[in-house]
Amino acid sequence: MTMETSQNDDMVKMIDIHKWFGRVYAVRGVDFNLKRGETLGLLGDNGAGKSTLIKILSGYHVADKGEIFFDGKKVTIRSPRDARKLGIETVYQEQALAPNLSISRNIFMGREPVKGLGLLDKKLMDEESMQALRDMGLRLRSPDLPVVTLSGGERQGVAIARAIHFKAKCVILDEPTVALSVKEVNEVLEFIRQIKREGISSIFISHNLYHVYEIAERFVVMARGRKMTDVKKEDVTLDDLSELVIKSALVE
Amino acid sequence: MNSLRKITSFRSSNTLLVFIALIIIFSLFTPNRIFINVRNISALGKLFPDLGIIALGVGMLMICGEFDLSVGSILPFCSFVFAQLLFVGMSPLVSFLLSIVVGLALGFVNGFITVKTKMPSFITTLGTLWFWRGVLYVWSKMMPVSIRTYVPNNTPFQFAMAGNITPYFPIQVLWFGIFAVALGIILHYHRFGNWVYATGDNRDAARAMGIKTDLVKIICFMVVGALCGFSACMQAVRLGSFAATQGVGFEFRAISACVVGGVSLRGGIGSMIGIVLGAITIPIIDNGLILMRVPVFAISAFIGLATILFVLLNTYIERKMR
Numbered sequence: 001m002t003m004e005t006s007q008n009d010d011m012v013k014m015i016d017i018h019k020w021f022g023r024v025y026a027v028r029g030v031d032f033n034l035k036r037g038e039t040l041g042l043l044g045d046n047g048a049g050k051s052t053l054i055k056i057l058s059g060y061h062v063a064d065k066g067e068i069f070f071d072g073k074k075v076t077i078r079s080p081r082d083a084r085k086l087g088i089e090t091v092y093q094e095q096a097l098a099p100n101l102s103i104s105r106n107i108f109m110g111r112e113p114v115k116g117l118g119l120l121d122k123k124l125m126d127e128e129s130m131q132a133l134r135d136m137g138l139r140l141r142s143p144d145l146p147v148v149t150l151s152g153g154e155r156q157g158v159a160i161a162r163a164i165h166f167k168a169k170c171v172i173l174d175e176p177t178v179a180l181s182v183k184e185v186n187e188v189l190e191f192i193r194q195i196k197r198e199g200i201s202s203i204f205i206s207h208n209l210y211h212v213y214e215i216a217e218r219f220v221v222m223a224r225g226r227k228m229t230d231v232k233k234e235d236v237t238l239d240d241l242s243e244l245v246i247k248s249a250l251v252e
Numbered sequence: 253m254n255s256l257r258k259i260t261s262f263r264s265s266n267t268l269l270v271f272i273a274l275i276i277i278f279s280l281f282t283p284n285r286i287f288i289n290v291r292n293i294s295a296l297g298k299l300f301p302d303l304g305i306i307a308l309g310v311g312m313l314m315i316c317g318e319f320d321l322s323v324g325s326i327l328p329f330c331s332f333v334f335a336q337l338l339f340v341g342m343s344p345l346v347s348f349l350l351s352i353v354v355g356l357a358l359g360f361v362n363g364f365i366t367v368k369t370k371m372p373s374f375i376t377t378l379g380t381l382w383f384w385r386g387v388l389y390v391w392s393k394m395m396p397v398s399i400r401t402y403v404p405n406n407t408p409f410q411f412a413m414a415g416n417i418t419p420y421f422p423i424q425v426l427w428f429g430i431f432a433v434a435l436g437i438i439l440h441y442h443r444f445g446n447w448v449y450a451t452g453d454n455r456d457a458a459r460a461m462g463i464k465t466d467l468v469k470i471i472c473f474m475v476v477g478a479l480c481g482f483s484a485c486m487q488a489v490r491l492g493s494f495a496a497t498q499g500v501g502f503e504f505r506a507i508s509a510c511v512v513g514g515v516s517l518r519g520g521i522g523s524m525i526g527i528v529l530g531a532i533t534i535p536i537i538d539n540g541l542i543l544m545r546v547p548v549f550a551i552s553a554f555i556g557l558a559t560i561l562f563v564l565l566n567t568y569i570e571r572k573m574r
Binding site (some may be wrong): 058060079080081084085090092096097098099100101105108109110111112114117118119120122 | 437441442443444446447449450453454456457458459460461462463464516520521
């Protein structure tokens, strides 16, 4: 792959990020970047600070110190709303969908198309949701099904279809394969490949090295609130990576 | 057919079945079939909207994931404000509008405290329930006051609040219908309704999608407050007086009505049709049992049973759906 090496190669650049929760020093001066169109694997044990770092990017937490650049511009992200406006979409385990709402209402949640007076354009919502899902190879019976009736893999599909439909620039996948069957995991990995094909940058956070290794082009390993390793896929084998994660967790 | 099925989702069709069953039972077993007597129906229509209109708002608030226990105090408070404004010489219409504004303000206070302190609204509104009741008791000295001379019979305002459109069609039913349709449209066909469901169903998801969940909640509390203000005036005009004990117990009756109508206590689930049916079912149970000569004090036992049985039924169906 020929990379255009302009100054603006980065979709996301986070510089010297610090975050305290009371007396807990969760993120300790992390530099982090995500290139355009890149799929990055973010690894680390529980409490390594990866979730906190990513929640700073998605607006759930505000960093105590540090700078964020998005798409070449310095930004301040104070809420999930700010993040979404920039084009940062999150596909979180429990935080992405409202289980009792229908598929189409979930896809358009917070961005409902209206006909005037704020009344929903239900027809448009239904058609576009089904189209977005078909584009990802997901064929579901009806846009009116409550999300709770879908399988775990299908749910991730709905959340990812939403991100693609709204032309996200950066998709954050927080443990998207956790608690899924083998078949569903493969489905979800296929969805993530679709994100890549669309040219969208993504951050894939997972405990499962096998899932991440299959998909990501670069890996960042965190431990104890610090970035321990930043390595390209071609420079590392699965075994090396696994060792790196374990070693990082044991340092200090 | 498809849209009909959507509207009467699983939960509200239970309520509909029980609703029809109750009507049949009461029609057959009340002495002289007095239950289906047009006078009884008409009297029921005059009385039930007091609670029913409030229950509509409480239902929307519950879908949004919050409770309001303070309605039993907001209602008499607004009623007293209405009476006081009449006494200082304001016109009934202005007094009425200002009472609704007071309801909105009290609703805002509930919502604001709840979202800012992040306490369960069960607690915050329990607090405001006692607080406003105390303020009201001191301010009004618990003296009932007549407003009859300020809102005489057969004036347009009196008609609009408590008149009869035809001899047996009380205007209160029309108001209940108007609010039900308006809130139903908002809840099911307006984007705000989608925000209400999303907020109640998964607040984090709603927030991540850019919905201002705190604002949505505050607005829902304010809707309940405004409806309390409306209902307070309607009731005061019908009774021709203010009494400090108006609306006592409405908080739990409204929640019961919503639960019977299929609204989930955890938020995110419920429909306007269900809430409407629930809001009519509770007073029908009251009315039917009274007509069947069940002692008044035993009636709350039946409402308690009904509430629990409906929750059981709904949980059962919910589990089967998954």
